[in-house]
Amino acid sequence: MVxxxxxxQGALFEKEDFYxxxxxxxxxxxxxxxxxxxxxxxxxxxxxxxxxxxxELIGRNVMDTIVPNKILLKRxxxxxxxxxxxxxxxxxxxxxxxxxxxxxxxxxxxTNKAVFNTKNKLKEIISIGNDITQRVQAERALKVSEANxxxxxxxxxxxxxxxxxxxxxxxxxxxxxxxxxKCEIKDLLGAHIYK
Numbered sequence: 354m355v356x357x358x359x360x361x362q363g364a365l366f367e368k369e370d371f372y373x374x375x376x377x378x379x380x381x382x383x384x385x386x387x388x389x390x391x392x393x394x395x396x397x398x399x400x401x402x403x404x405x406x407x408x409e410l411i412g413r414n415v416m417d418t419i420v421p422n423k424i425l426l427k428r429x430x431x432x433x434x435x436x437x438x439x440x441x442x443x444x445x446x447x448x449x450x451x452x453x454x455x456x457x458x459x460x461x462x463x464t465n466k467a468v469f470n471t472k473n474k475l476k477e478i479i480s481i482g483n484d485i486t487q488r489v490q491a492e493r494a495l496k497v498s499e500a501n502x503x504x505x506x507x508x509x510x511x512x513x514x515x516x517x518x519x520x521x522x523x524x525x526x527x528x529x530x531x532x533x534x535k536c537e538i539k540d541l542l543g544a545h546i547y548k
Contacts, residue, residue: 382461382482388434388475390415402484404454421452438475441467448485460489514546521546 376383382399386392392410400407403419410418437444444465451461461482470476506513512530514523526541534541 379481382484383480384482385477385479386415387477388438390434392418393477399482402453402459403451409454418454419451421450421458434478437465437467437478441465441475448489451482459484460486514541516546 376396377398379396380398382402383394383396384392384399385394391412391414395403395405395407395410400410403410405418416422433444446462446464448460448462451459453459462485463480463482466479467475468477468479507528509527510529510532512533513527514530515525516523523541523544523546526538528538530541531538
């Protein structure tokens with residue numbers, strides 16, 4: 354069956370509407386930027402998340418909007434984009450600290466897709482981002498808690514041994530245990546209490 358150009362055009366518009374609906378209603382940040390970092394598109398969710406209106410973003414560089422200056426000191430975004438063109442596979446997934454309009458820092462997990470022109474030159478980057486700020490904050494708090502625990506654990510003069518409940522294998526020991534048994538931690542690890 355051969356479609357008329359009107360039918361083909363109608364089918365194309367229907368498909369465009371379908372994809373636009375998906376992009377605009379996704380609960381993820383979806384953006385397109387050119388190879389210099391200028392924003393070409395950001396969906397409504399992304400605009401709302403970052404606190405911008407569309408006209409405040411489109412045509413502006415991500416460095417002027419959603420990338421905090423602190424990161425630019427660590428890695429130059431221009432160099433990053435040049436490297437992206439050379440080895441885009443390396444940047445398929447990354448976690449990045451971004452910034453909302455009011456200055457609040459947020460952690461975003463980005464999935465990036467390189468788009469090339471007909472001459473196989475990088476034309477733009479399509480990125481989908483998800484807010485992982487709570488997870489990153491929880492991981493940081495856990496590290497602090499673990500460091501506090503470890504300092505107390507090692508400061509106690511009594512011997513502390515952590516063992517596997519079924520086998521009695523020593524999984525960890527503090528400095529007090531080393532002093533009591535007159536050995537190093539490595540000598541205790543893997544030993545069995547019941548043997």
